[in-house]
Every structure is written in C-alpha cells, then in structure tokens.
Amino acid sequence: MIQTVWPFLGLMLVVAGFFPALERRTGWRIFDVLPPIVMVYLSITAMAIVGVWQVTPAIHQAQSLLIGNLVPALLFLLMINCDLRAIFRLGPRVLGVFACTTVSLFIAFIATFLIYRHWLRGDDWHPLAALSGSWVGGTANMIGVKQAIGMSDPHLAMSLLTDAVCYSMWVVVLFSVARLAPAFNRWTRARSSGELEVAEVAPSGPTVPENVLLWLGAALLATTLARVVAGWLPTSEMVSAGTWTILLSTLAGLAVAHTPVARFPGAGSISGAMLIFVVAMLASQSNFHGLGEAPLYILCGVTVIALHAVLLMGFARIFHFDLYLCGISSLAHIGGVAATPVLAAAYSRALVPVGILLALLGYILGTAFGLLVASVMSTLAVP
Numbered sequence: 001m002i003q004t005v006w007p008f009l010g011l012m013l014v015v016a017g018f019f020p021a022l023e024r025r026t027g028w029r030i031f032d033v034l035p036p037i038v039m040v041y042l043s044i045t046a047m048a049i050v051g052v053w054q055v056t057p058a059i060h061q062a063q064s065l066l067i068g069n070l071v072p073a074l075l076f077l078l079m080i081n082c083d084l085r086a087i088f089r090l091g092p093r094v095l096g097v098f099a100c101t102t103v104s105l106f107i108a109f110i111a112t113f114l115i116y117r118h119w120l121r122g123d124d125w126h127p128l129a130a131l132s133g134s135w136v137g138g139t140a141n142m143i144g145v146k147q148a149i150g151m152s153d154p155h156l157a158m159s160l161l162t163d164a165v166c167y168s169m170w171v172v173v174l175f176s177v178a179r180l181a182p183a184f185n186r187w188t189r190a191r192s193s194g195e196l197e198v199a200e201v202a203p204s205g206p207t208v209p210e211n212v213l214l215w216l217g218a219a220l221l222a223t224t225l226a227r228v229v230a231g232w233l234p235t236s237e238m239v240s241a242g243t244w245t246i247l248l249s250t251l252a253g254l255a256v257a258h259t260p261v262a263r264f265p266g267a268g269s270i271s272g273a274m275l276i277f278v279v280a281m282l283a284s285q286s287n288f289h290g291l292g293e294a295p296l297y298i299l300c301g302v303t304v305i306a307l308h309a310v311l312l313m314g315f316a317r318i319f320h321f322d323l324y325l326c327g328i329s330s331l332a333h334i335g336g337v338a339a340t341p342v343l344a345a346a347y348s349r350a351l352v353p354v355g356i357l358l359a360l361l362g363y364i365l366g367t368a369f370g371l372l373v374a375s376v377m378s379t380l381a382v383p
Contacts (some may be wrong), residue, residue: 002053005062008284011052015043016280017273037276037346038175044283045168053284063285068242070278071338072226072249073219077271078345078352079253080262093193097321098358101329102369104311105135105304109373112303113380119296121382126151127159127297129374134163135304137366138336145370149378158294166301167334168283174327174343181323181347190322193351211266218261219270222252243360246337250356275345282339305334324348332358 002008019036053059109132113125120128130151134142142163146156177184185192223245230244256262308330316326324347332340337359344355 001051003056003059005058008053008059009062011047012044012280012284013277015047016040016277019043020276037279038172040276040280041172041175041283044280048284063281067278067281067285067338068245069220069223070274070281071342072223072245073216074271074274074278074345075246075341075352075356076219076222076249076253076256077215077267077274078341078349079250080257080267080271093319093321093325094354094358096319097316097325097329098332098361100315100319100321101308101312101326101333102136102365104308104315105132105333106369106373107311108304108307110376110380111307112300113377115303116296116300117380117382120300123151123155123381125377125381126155126374127162128300129370129377130156130159131162131301131304132373133366133370134159135334136369137363139163141363141366141370144367145374148367148371149374158297161294162297162301165298166305169302170305170334171331171339171343174331175346177323177327178347184316184323188316188320188322190316190320192322193324193348193354211264212270214261214264215267215270218256222256223249226252243337243363246341246356247360250353271345275342278342282342324351325354328355329358331355333362335359337363 002011019039023036047053109128113120113128117125126146126149129149130142130145133145139160142156142159145151146159151159181192226245226248227241229248230241233241233244235241235244312326312330315321316323324344327347328340328344328351331343332355335343337356340355340359341352344351
C-alpha cells in the first residue's frame with residue numbers, strides 16, 4: 001500500500017500516460033467505446049476503491065494542492081486559442097439547455113421521491129432535498145439546504161456519500177458518450193456545438209523544451225497571481241476564493257490569447273497532457289467508504305440521474321440541442337465549476353467558457369432549487 005506522496009504521484013503519471021500511449025501505438029478497439037481519458041478515470045477509481053494507496057495527510061494535501069493549482073492552470077492554457085465569438089454564436093441555446101436541465105432534475109427528484117416515499121418516512125427525505133441543492137449548485141448549496149431544513153449530520157453523511165458515488169458514475173458516462181455525438185445530433189436534428197472553430201489557430205510546429213517551460217511557467221504564474229487577487233475579493237457560501245481563482249485564470253488566458261505570446265506553439269499539447277492528469281487526480285479522490293450503509297439513497301440517486309437523462313434527451317429532441325451542450329449542462333449541475341470545464345475541454349475546447357458560466361449559474365440557483373424541492377417533498381412526505 002502506497003503511503004507517501006512521490007510513489008503516489010508517480011503512479012498517477014504512469015496511468016495518465018499509459019492509455020493515451022497505448023491507443024496511439026496499437027489502435028486498440030476498446031478505445032472506440034471507452035476513450036483513454038475514461039480508461040484512466042476508471043483505472044484510478046478502481047485503485048482508490050481497493051486501497052492501492054492510503055489517504056495519509058500528506059497524500060490528501062498533495063491531492064488538494066495539485067487539483068487546486070492544476071485546474072486553474074489548465075483553464076489558462078485552454079483559453080490561449082479560445083474564440084469568444086464561437087461562444088456567442090451559440091446564442092440562446094446555452095440558456096435553453098441549462099433551463100431544460102434544471103427542469104429535468106426537478107421532475108426527476110420529485111418522481112424519485114414518489115417512487116420511494118414509502119421507504120423514506122418521516123424526515124428521511126432530507127438527504128434527497130439536500131442532494132438536489134448540490135446537483136444544481138455544489139456542496140455549499142447542499143450545506144445551505146441542510147441548515148435551512150434542519151437536517152441531521154447523519155443524514156448529511158448520506159447525502160455526501162450518494163453525491164460521491166452517483167457523480168463518479170455519471171462522469172464516466174458523460175466522457176464515454178462523446179463518440180455517440182454524431183448519431184445523437186442526427187436524432188435531435190441539431191448542429192454540433194463542437195463544430196465551432198476558433199478564429200485563430202495556434203501556429204504549427206514542434207513543442208520544443210523551451211516552449212514547454214514557457215507555457216508551464218506562464219500557467220503557474222497566472223494561477224498564483226489569480227490566487228493572490230482572489231484573496232482580496234469578497235467571498236460567500238456560493239462564491240469561494242477557489243471560484244474566483246478559476247475565473248481570474250480563465251480571464252488571464254483570454255487576455256494572453258491576444259498577445260504575441262499566443263503565437264508560440266505547444267499550449268495545446270501541454271494542456272492535453274495536463275487535462276488527462278487532472279482527470280486522474282480527480283479520480284484518485286474517489287471515496288466510497290460506507291457504501292453499504294446507504295443503499296436506498298444510492299438507488300434514489302441512480303434513479304434521479306436516469307430520469308434526468310431521459311427527460312433531457314426528450315428536451316434535446318424537442319428543442320434541437322446537441323449532445324455536447326447537454327453533457328456540459330448536466331455536469332455543470334451535478335459536477336460543478338471544477339469538473340465541468342474539464343469535460344468541456346474533452347468535448348471541444350471552444351466550449352470551456354460555456355462550462356464555467358453554466359456551473360457558476362448553478363451555484364447561484366442551487367440553494368433556492370434545493371429549498372423548492374424540500375418544500376414539495378415535505379408536502380408529499382409519508383408521516
């Protein structure tokens with residue numbers, strides 16, 4: 001069992017690089033169904049479950065430190081060749097798919113409660129209500145709903161566990177369905193948002209060592225400066241210093257994209273490697289301890305996601321939404337501001353700002369959504 005930081009980081013790097021290299025060299029058919037990034041996520045998650053490493057304070061600190069710094073740095077690099085005009089061309093579709101995602105989750109939560117309410121007597125519906133706040137916004141919204149409805153700490157543990165398990169499964173699905181986009185878009189008669197092209201393409205050329213150093217240094221410097229500035233800005237339960245850091249790093253990347261520095265090649269390949277490493281680190285945080293204590297709530301969570309997916313597909317058919325926007329909007333609700341741009345980058349780099357904006361909009365609405373769900377459930381609850 002790994003208990004120290006450097007072997008843990010070495011394992012993350014090896015697994016993150018192994019599957020992309022295997023696909024490039026062998027063209028293994030399994031990658032048609034499960035892309036390398038999904039294989040990395042599944043492999044690391046499986047290792048976390050079986051206990052390949054022990055989550056010591058040092059490893060936990062390394063996970064938090066790396067994710068906290070690499071996600072803003074990744075977003076900075078992804079913005080270097082981003083064209084905001086491509087985002088504006090999406091028009092009202094972005095808000096439309098967000099609204100439909102929210103409505104689908106509301107219906108899914110209420111329908112799931114009605115299905116299982118005879119097993120959720122008294123205040124046993126509280127974890128579902130708190131979970132609904134998290135699945136539109138984030139953990140801060142879950143805590144806000146908990147405080148508002150007077151939910152107990154043991155019930156909060158059930159919400160957190162259901163969130164972790166179901167979110168992990170849904171992330172795998174959303175990464176895996178990317179290759180179904182052409183068929184899905186034909187069915188919904190939608191133009192793929194992934195077809196949007198950036199106005200300026202990064203110059204071609206080899207990624208020489210000095211360019212690697214340049215882009216890595218610029219990304220880490222931008223992240224550091226963003227973190228410093230974020231410390232001066234006001235925060236709340238919904239907008240933390242980490243949220244400000246992500247926003248400021250994104251804006252810094254957009255600013256650098258309009259300078260001569262953007263003509264240096266290498267940002268794309270470096271961000272691609274960083275993306276899959278960030279996914280590996282996110283997967284390494286998987287923690288299903290106590291899984292057997294909450295089978296009913298996990299079943300409820302799976303039911304909510306299944307109903308949400310079916311309803312969102314129906315909305316996509318009616319309003320002609322493409323798969324990429326549906327996936328990004330779904331994870332913006334269920335995942336939050338850190339995970340959504342990572343998925344957006346895997347779909348199409350032009351959509352990264354969409355992922356960030358939708359996730360932030362979810363934070364704004366999450367607590368109110370959770371309280372609305374709680375109000376309906378309290379009315380329908382069985383004593």
